[in-house]
Amino acid sequence: MALSALYRRFTQVKGIDRFRPRRALFAGLTRGGRAPDLSGSNFSMNHRWMIVAAILLTALLVQIPVVLNADLGCLLTEGEKVLDGGKLGVDVFEVNPPLSVYLYMPALMFARATGLAPEIVVIILVMIEIVGALVVIDRAGVAAGLEAGERNLATCLLAFLFAILSSAVFGQREHIAVIALTPFVAITAIRWRGLGPGPVAVVAGLGAGLAMSLKPHLALVAGVPIILAALRQRSLRALFTAEACAAAAVVIGYGAVLVLAFPDYLFTYAPMVAATYVPLRMNLGDLLYFPAIVIFASIAILRLVAPQHFKLDGDATPWLAAAVGGAASFVLQGKGWTYTAFALCMFAVAAPLLHVRTRTLRLPVMIGGLAAIVFIGFCLSVPVRHFPPLEERIEALVKNPRLLTITDHVALGHPLVRQINGTWAGNSCVQMLAAGAMMIQKNAQLSQGERAKLDGIIDFERRQLLADLRSGRPDVILVDTYMLSSVPFDWLAWANSDPELKLELSHYREVEDVGRVRIFVDQKAISER
Incomplete structure (x- = not known):
């Protein structure tokens, strides 16, 4: 805080x-x-x-x-x-x-x-x-x-x-x-x-x-x-x-x-x-x-x-x-x-x-x-919770899940993944670089070259997320609805704007919406319950 x-x-x-x-x-x-x-x-x-x-x-x-x-x-x-x-x-x-x-x-x-x-x-x-x-x-x-x-x-x-x-x-x-x-x-x-x-x-x-x-x-x-x-x-x-x-x-x-x-x-x-x-x-x-x-x-x-x-x-x-x-x-x-x-x-x-x-x-x-x-x-x-309690909700859906988040805030997935005895499915904890790049594009006067550089960084974050989805095969994905905890932002739409990411995310179904967090579960994991 x-x-x-x-x-x-x-x-x-x-x-x-x-x-x-x-x-x-x-x-x-x-x-x-x-x-x-x-x-x-x-x-x-x-x-x-x-x-x-x-x-x-x-x-x-x-x-x-x-x-x-x-x-x-x-x-x-x-x-x-x-x-x-x-x-x-x-x-x-x-x-x-x-x-x-x-x-x-x-x-x-x-x-x-x-x-x-x-x-x-x-x-x-x-x-x-x-x-x-x-x-x-x-x-x-x-x-x-x-x-x-x-x-x-x-x-x-x-x-x-x-x-x-x-x-x-x-x-x-x-x-x-x-x-x-x-x-x-x-x-x-x-x-x-x-x-x-x-x-x-x-x-x-x-x-x-x-x-x-x-x-x-x-x-x-x-x-x-x-x-x-x-x-x-x-x-x-x-x-x-x-x-x-x-x-x-x-x-x-x-x-x-x-x-x-x-x-x-x-x-x-x-x-x-x-x-x-x-x-x-x-x-x-x-x-x-x-x-x-x-x-x-x-x-x-x-x-x-x-x-x-x-x-x-x-x-x-x-x-x-x-x-x-x-x-x-x-x-x-x-x-x-x-x-x-x-x-x-x-x-x-x-x-x-x-x-x-x-x-x-x-x-x-x-x-x-x-x-x-x-x-x-x-x-x-003074401890501050940026996100609602999610441990019991996730454990009720999938035991010991492979977990991934789409957010710029590290507190969405951590230490949650350790508290539920899960496995982190990603190779980075947050999409912070993408959030920073988008905020700079929104708030600054940029040259075409500077804007292209930031677009490249945003694309880099999308490629990393795609790699995490393909190699990590998460059971549960938590999607934030805010950027930098202050600006309403549709992280799911950001991910779905890439056709390959949209295809991977189509295997997941939204099961619950808790405060600012949307919970998605692999449909295969749901069918096996």
């Missing part, structure tokens, strides 16, 4: 959570200050990791029934097709770069070896990643000479933000990427204070490189803080630290892999994505106000809870800069989807909480700050 819609819908909702840091969090001390003890003089490293374990266990219990969302379901299904021998850009088509699919390969392979559900394995692996990121940040703090209290508080807070604040974003690419990127931001904050993070900085750089390879827009999250550091030092040395060089090496290496291993995707499919999917954007005004509100709230809370850090060269600056980079990433992507705002929300919440003081903290300030944080978490957590 677009965050603009979320904001309008839930502006009146208020919530209060309880979180009571004692004095200062990671990067929250003035130079030479003493870090607090998290829960008294007897607090130890073991207690800290017990708190982390409790947070992760809570997240596990929450995520098991909800983690399988549309995007994750689609990528897992595409990954299974690749494991079965398909090649991205030739046999399997995904609008995101290949790493988006291969990111989940370890989970799929482990699931096949153990019999566990892939989505459960995803949760477990993400939690391992969280622990790894926390360990890297802690080791950097040790090398920098930060005291145990500061490191304890940082570990517990970041564990909470990684595992709980992420909520409905948990396990998605953006979530995994932000976890991998956070040690880089933390090390930038350490260097900002004139301290050294030690050799573990290279590991943080590798994580940042992975994050930027997954979502190139996240380069803004890593880049804004180190650019500010370079300006502050009046030197380019901040741009060539060990972690920055390691991140650059990963990104360059990934680019080389794309050229060598995925030329079909890079030179054939990716240009079509760039021409039709990338230009689909919300209005700039609708995109701007959510990040503006979040950044303003972050700065206001920081100003109230830690005024000594509210200045350009304060210790909070790298974290705020990362939040600004997250805001820029959100606007640049232009879709307004919840998960694209996770980097913005994560660092905007972290910046004030990592510097909060409770000795002089007034109750109204605490309540207002916590309400703002809860609201941000609420925006990240």
Whole structure:
């Protein structure tokens, strides 16, 4: 759901959570200050990791029934097709770069070896990643000479933000990427204070490189803080630290892999994505106000809870800069989807909480700050069903069906196909390129050559749908009646405009119409019931 819609819908909702840091969090001390003890003089490293374990266990219990969302379901299904021998850009088509699919390969392979559900394995692996990121940040703090209290508080807070604040974003690419990127931001904050993070900085750089390879827009999250550091030092040395060089090496290496291993995707499919999917954007005004509100709230809370850090060269600056980079990433992507705002929300919440003081903290300030944080978490957590429940209806028609959809919205078929224990009959999850091409043709003044190029992309989508019908032989086809969830559109007429597709679809009969979805079943499957 677009965050603009979320904001309008839930502006009146208020919530209060309880979180009571004692004095200062990671990067929250003035130079030479003493870090607090998290829960008294007897607090130890073991207690800290017990708190982390409790947070992760809570997240596990929450995520098991909800983690399988549309995007994750689609990528897992595409990954299974690749494991079965398909090649991205030739046999399997995904609008995101290949790493988006291969990111989940370890989970799929482990699931096949153990019999566990892939989505459960995803949760477990993400939690391992969280622990790894926390360990890297802690080791950097040790090398920098930060005291145990500061490191304890940082570990517990970041564990909470990684595992709980992420909520409905948990396990998605953006979530995994932000976890991998956070040690880089933390090390930038350490260097900002004139301290050294030690050799573990290279590991943080590798994580940042992975994050930027997954979502190139996240380069803004890593880049804004180190650019500010370079300006502050009046030197380019901040741009060539060990972690920055390691991140650059990963990104360059990934680019080389794309050229060598995925030329079909890079030179054939990716240009079509760039021409039709990338230009689909919300209005700039609708995109701007959510990040503006979040950044303003972050700065206001920081100003109230830690005024000594509210200045350009304060210790909070790298974290705020990362939040600004997250805001820029959100606007640049232009879709307004919840998960694209996770980097913005994560660092905007972290910046004030990592510097909060409770000795002089007034109750109204605490309540207002916590309400703002809860609201941000609420925006990240609200599930939205774009389609009516279809599981029982389809299972009543055909058990364990081969399923296909004709739509531009991934949530029509995913994770539905996994929930009904069906088989995905297609080699792509949506006809997104066709939708983008038709919207551009409708809304833009185009030359004859540009229009012909878009017509070619639309024809490409029809050819892929025809191939899926012939090779996949779906039992059930779900046909959408909207384009981009906002414009009424007859996807069946779009498909039937091709004579070969019309012939294949003539073997199917419409059996039900549920909201915006038309359900078609293979007549042979009906006769065998």
